[in-house]
Amino acid sequence: MDLSSIQRFTVNVSQRVRRGCTLLRNCLLGSPRLKDWFYPPSKIKTPAEKYRERNEDYFADLHAQERMLADGPRMAFYHDAISRKIKRGDRVIDLGTGTGILAAFASRQGAAQVYAVDHSSIIEHARELAAENGIENVDFEDVHSTKLFLDDQVDVILHEQMGDFLFDEAMVPNVCDLRDRLLKPGGLILPSKFELYCEPMTLRDDRRVPFIWELTDVHGFDFSSMERSRPQDSEYYGLVSCDLGFVKHFLGEPAPILEVDLHTITESSLPLKVSFTRKVTKEGILDGLVVFMKVKVDDDLELSSSPLDSGRAPHWGFRILRLDQSYAEIGDKLEVTLTVKDWTDPDTWRWTCGMWGCEELA
Numbered sequence: 001m002d003l004s005s006i007q008r009f010t011v012n013v014s015q016r017v018r019r020g021c022t023l024l025r026n027c028l029l030g031s032p033r034l035k036d037w038f039y040p041p042s043k044i045k046t047p048a049e050k051y052r053e054r055n056e057d058y059f060a061d062l063h064a065q066e067r068m069l070a071d072g073p074r075m076a077f078y079h080d081a082i083s084r085k086i087k088r089g090d091r092v093i094d095l096g097t098g099t100g101i102l103a104a105f106a107s108r109q110g111a112a113q114v115y116a117v118d119h120s121s122i123i124e125h126a127r128e129l130a131a132e133n134g135i136e137n138v139d140f141e142d143v144h145s146t147k148l149f150l151d152d153q154v155d156v157i158l159h160e161q162m163g164d165f166l167f168d169e170a171m172v173p174n175v176c177d178l179r180d181r182l183l184k185p186g187g188l189i190l191p192s193k194f195e196l197y198c199e200p201m202t203l204r205d206d207r208r209v210p211f212i213w214e215l216t217d218v219h220g221f222d223f224s225s226m227e228r229s230r231p232q233d234s235e236y237y238g239l240v241s242c243d244l245g246f247v248k249h250f251l252g253e254p255a256p257i258l259e260v261d262l263h264t265i266t267e268s269s270l271p272l273k274v275s276f277t278r279k280v281t282k283e284g285i286l287d288g289l290v291v292f293m294k295v296k297v298d299d300d301l302e303l304s305s306s307p308l309d310s311g312r313a314p315h316w317g318f319r320i321l322r323l324d325q326s327y328a329e330i331g332d333k334l335e336v337t338l339t340v341k342d343w344t345d346p347d348t349w350r351w352t353c354g355m356w357g358c359e360e361l362a
């Protein structure tokens with residue numbers, strides 16, 4: 001038997017085995033009795049439970065914590081915010097305390113009592129670090145925030161629950177739950193004001209990686225037939241980067257697509273479809289949409305993850321929602337729609353961007 005016959009034989013067998021497994025799985029799922037036997041309902045985890053476990057594991061890792069602590073703009077923002085807003089005598093919850101750094105800032109600012117909550121095992125280090133740094137009035141609560149119960153309500157909820165795409169660390173449900181149960185009327189959530197951006201943009205020429213079917217001349221080799229094999233998985237269409245040199249410029253004037261105040265928001269009030277337009281003010285290839293956030297405490301105190309902001313907080317990524325390339329000229333109009341099943345799960349986001357030439361519009 002030659003080599004190519006062996007390869008064909010192996011591919012054939014593995015395809016048959018895969019088809020067999022899929023068939024068996026579908027039979028199991030089709031029969032309620034068998035399904036319950038293989039997948040007992042008590043063992044099926046909800047997406048929220050699965051996310052919680054991932055989050056707990058992720059933040060137990062010292063590297064996840066050191067990336068945040070070494071992020072200079074982030075730490076300066078929180079240090080300033082706490083110095084400005086936390087008053088002597090305040091009772092404070094630090095939701096997701098991690099290494100306990102924000103709880104320590106609040107304590108040094110004169111808080112009467114800080115309840116520092118974390119569901120991850122990092123909280124053991126937080127306890128020791130506080131003792132070693134002379135921080136005394138912090139109670140460390142080793143629970144998920146939904147299991148935190150206190151006799152009296154607090155003056156401030158302090159938190160850093162922002163994911164790369166703002167909502168993907170369950171900030172809204174976590175903070176709303178504590179706000180509704182444990183924050184005094186008129187109490188403070190720090191920070192509370194957020195903006196989400198989704199800007200049409202062009203990548204730097206030397207960094208652009210087009211879709212494979214857009215590569216029509218790699219030293220005379222054409223990949224355009226690969227368009228027949230467009231991947232179906234949403235992950236392929238979203239890239240995450242922290243790299244400041246990646247995005248060349250926005251095509252229009254940036255504006256937030258969502259503005260959120262945690263004092264008033266409810267989980268169900270987040271829209272699941274956002275449509276907006278941008279007039280092209282700087283021409284270039286439309287490579288995709290870049291998603292980033294801003295957090296505001298005062299007019300002169302904000303934190304940004306914009307790829308074009310040299311003072312951006314470097315450990316947060318921004319997300320690029322890829323689009324088939326087209327060239328946008330000054331005056332063109334871009335119509336963008338973002339639909340989302342679940343803001344905490346970027347894989348459920350879908351987007352389109354239509355472009356109208358200025359002549360067509362005229």
Ligand SMILES: C[S@@+](CC[C@H](N)C(=O)[O-])C[C@H]1O[C@@H](n2cnc3c(N)ncnc32)[C@H](O)[C@@H]1O
Pocket residue numbers: 055056059060068069095096097098099100101102117118119120122143144145146159160161162174
């Ligand atoms: C982004 S880190 C911030 C850590 C720390 N506050 C800081 O600023 O360096 C978020 C932390 O919140 C914790 N966390 C996330 N959701 C939580 C929840 N619902 N209850 C308790 N801890 C949570 C994670 O384990 C993680 O340590």
